[in-house]
Amino acid sequence: MERIETDICVIGAGSGGLSVAAGAVQMGARVVLIEGAEMGGDCLNFGCVPSKALIAAAAAAQAQRGSAAFGIGAVEPVVDFGAVKDHVASVIAAIAPVDSQERFEGLGCLVIRDWGRFVSPREVEAGGRRIRARRFVIATGSRAAVPPVPGIEGVPYLTNETVFSLRERPAHLLVLGAGPIGMEMAQAHRRLGSAVTVIEAGRALGREDPEAAAVVIARLREEGVDIREGQGVVRLRAVSEGVEAVLADGAVVTGSHLLVAAGRVPVLERLDLPAAGVAFDKRGVTVGPDLRAKGNRRVFAVGDAAGGAQFTHLAGYHAGLVIRQAVLGLRARVRGDHIPRVTFTTPELAQVGPTEAEARAAHGDGISVARAAFHHNDRAQALRETEGFAKLVIRRGRVIGATVVGPEAGEVIAPLALAVSARMKVSTLAGVVLPYPTLAEVAKRAAGAHFAPALFENPRLKTFVRFVQRFLP
Numbered sequence: 472m473e474r475i476e477t478d479i480c481v482i483g484a485g486s487g488g489l490s491v492a493a494g495a496v497q498m499g500a501r502v503v504l505i506e507g508a509e510m511g512g513d514c515l516n517f518g519c520v521p522s523k524a525l526i527a528a529a530a531a532a533q534a535q536r537g538s539a540a541f542g543i544g545a546v547e548p549v550v551d552f553g554a555v556k557d558h559v560a561s562v563i564a565a566i567a568p569v570d571s572q573e574r575f576e577g578l579g580c581l582v583i584r585d586w587g588r589f590v591s592p593r594e595v596e597a598g599g600r601r602i603r604a605r606r607f608v609i610a611t612g613s614r615a616a617v618p619p620v621p622g623i624e625g626v627p628y629l630t631n632e633t634v635f636s637l638r639e640r641p642a643h644l645l646v647l648g649a650g651p652i653g654m655e656m657a658q659a660h661r662r663l664g665s666a667v668t669v670i671e672a673g674r675a676l677g678r679e680d681p682e683a684a685a686v687v688i689a690r691l692r693e694e695g696v697d698i699r700e701g702q703g704v705v706r707l708r709a710v711s712e713g714v715e716a717v718l719a720d721g722a723v724v725t726g727s728h729l730l731v732a733a734g735r736v737p738v739l740e741r742l743d744l745p746a747a748g749v750a751f752d753k754r755g756v757t758v759g760p761d762l763r764a765k766g767n768r769r770v771f772a773v774g775d776a777a778g779g780a781q782f783t784h785l786a787g788y789h790a791g792l793v794i795r796q797a798v799l800g801l802r803a804r805v806r807g808d809h810i811p812r813v814t815f816t817t818p819e820l821a822q823v824g825p826t827e828a829e830a831r832a833a834h835g836d837g838i839s840v841a842r843a844a845f846h847h848n849d850r851a852q853a854l855r856e857t858e859g860f861a862k863l864v865i866r867r868g869r870v871i872g873a874t875v876v877g878p879e880a881g882e883v884i885a886p887l888a889l890a891v892s893a894r895m896k897v898s899t900l901a902g903v904v905l906p907y908p909t910l911a912e913v914a915k916r917a918a919g920a921h922f923a924p925a926l927f928e929n930p931r932l933k934t935f936v937r938f939v940q941r942f943l944p
């Protein structure tokens with residue numbers, strides 16, 4: 472067997488692994504990159520990219536239905552579902568070269584297309600080669616969790632790995648789970664013409680600020696998505712129309728297709744982690760605040776495999792921290808209080824830092840909340856998208872968290888992510904000059920609202936101003 476010595480061996484060429492490999496090799500480290508399936512991982516092939524491309528197509532269809540409010544005759548769109556999937560595939564194809572084997576070989580990585588497996592604490596085998604590295608990075612991602620619902624083994628179901636390649640429009644899509652994946656896919660399919668029922672054991676978008684989640688849930692319901700909350704599935708059964716689900720309240724729902732979007736599990740099974748002495752549990756590799764694996768300090772874990780939140784930008788952030796340590800020999804500590812997240816429904820729901828409820832649980836009355844509604848935003852009025860709000864969580868004069876629900880919330884959260892990340896004063900945010908009319912003004916207005924009582928409802932200030940005015944020439 473061929474033996475290879477390298478500085479850094481990255482296992483998994485998705486969002487996290489590619490970022491580590493690209494950064495490390497361009498800084499001068501020797502890098503081996505191992506990928507058992509598609510270059511680009513989940514985000515490119517079965518996650519962010521296809522879902523956002525499908526959502527864009529669905530928005531185009533919805534725009535035709537809603538155009539009457541602009542004085543343009545509304546029509547029921549003619550959706551060619553296969554052509555929509557061609558659009559999705561072509562968006563993936565446009566981005567794929569950036570993540571490709573050719574590009575990474577061009578950067579100087581040795582790319583091995585096989586499943587990697589530890590054979591000792593310092594060696595991995597893949598593609599008939601044994602790689603001995605100074606540092607290893609586990610970036611193997613996650614896959615859809617399949618909940619133990621009685622009967623699930625006897626019914627056909629889709630996951631994020633198969634739903635985007637479906638060429639025929641589901642007549643009635645059942646979605647199990649109302650997290651971000653379930654809600655994004657439910658609205659997109661509804662807008663593309665499917666009947667959709669979402670079955671959620673707990674609360675829909677249960678991790679989000681309830682007030683913000685309610686705005687999204689109401690919109691999906693208005694558009695015809697049937698959302699059943701607090702409903703476990705008691706039993707699933709294959710029937711001639713497709714799949715039948717019996718819910719906890721006794722209701723029976725029959726769909727043509729079932730999409731399982733009920734959470735994620737880390738992909739670790741091929742790695743033989745015990746051979747490397749690396750600790751792990753059902754959430755992922757057990758890592759410290761420096762992202763080093765418990766049990767083997769030569770091994771780091773990043774992204775979905777690292778047991779925390781699961782976002783492409785988080786995997787990218789992890790990659791930067793690993794590069795600091797494994798390439799430059801510097802120290803690094805992961806911070807979790809400034810990672811934003813967006814659910815790309817219409818309206819979008821964006822969060823950075825703690826929600827109001829989380830902040831109150833942590834700091835009691837030591838926080839205050841300032842808000843502004845999109846209803847008072849002139850751009851939102853022009854777009855006829857006035858539902859939603861921005862809410863800032865403030866502690867000791869600084870922005871520690873923000874929730875935005877409404878049009879382009881994923882873009883509007885950007886200055887607020889900077890504010891939380893830089894521990895910015897509310898006064899700095901209130902003082903920034905933003906172009907008019909923009910949706911982002913809602914963030915500045917929320918910051919301004921923090922000062923409104925002291926400025927506009929203050930009898931002592933009014934007395935002072937009247938006094939000053941008497942003496943001004």
Ligand SMILES: Cc1cc2nc3c(=O)[nH]c(=O)nc-3n(C[C@H](O)[C@H](O)[C@H](O)COP(=O)(O)OP(=O)(O)OC[C@H]3O[C@@H](n4cnc5c(N)ncnc54)[C@H](O)[C@@H]3O)c2cc1C
Nearest residue numbers: 483485486487507512513518519587612774775781782783
């Ligand atoms: C439907 C959907 C929509 C999403 N939308 C968003 C979004 O809008 N924004 C966002 O930030 N995040 C989104 N995510 C989450 C995002 O896709 C993940 O957080 C991100 O892909 C994680 O990157 P990763 O590098 O940890 O894993 P991945 O990108 O999954 O890459 C892991 C790679 O490792 C490979 N691998 C696994 N085991 C081995 C092995 N033993 N040897 C070699 N290779 C191996 C896999 O084949 C895979 O290619 C979405 C996810 C889904 C499912």
Ligand SMILES: NC(=O)c1ccc[n+]([C@@H]2O[C@H](COP(=O)([O-])OP(=O)(O)OC[C@H]3O[C@@H](n4cnc5c(N)ncnc54)[C@H](O)[C@@H]3O)[C@@H](O)[C@H]2O)c1
Nearest residue numbers: 618648649650651652653671672673732733734781813814
């Ligand atoms: N826009 C984005 O950034 C984006 C989009 C999609 C996914 N993601 C990432 O992927 C992760 C996984 O997404 P997800 O939506 O699959 O998981 P999730 O854990 O966020 O939500 C799953 C939902 O399924 C429900 N559920 C679980 N078992 C069930 C059952 N048997 N019956 C009914 N309901 C059940 C849960 O109560 C939960 O509400 C997200 O947390 C996020 O990190 C991000």
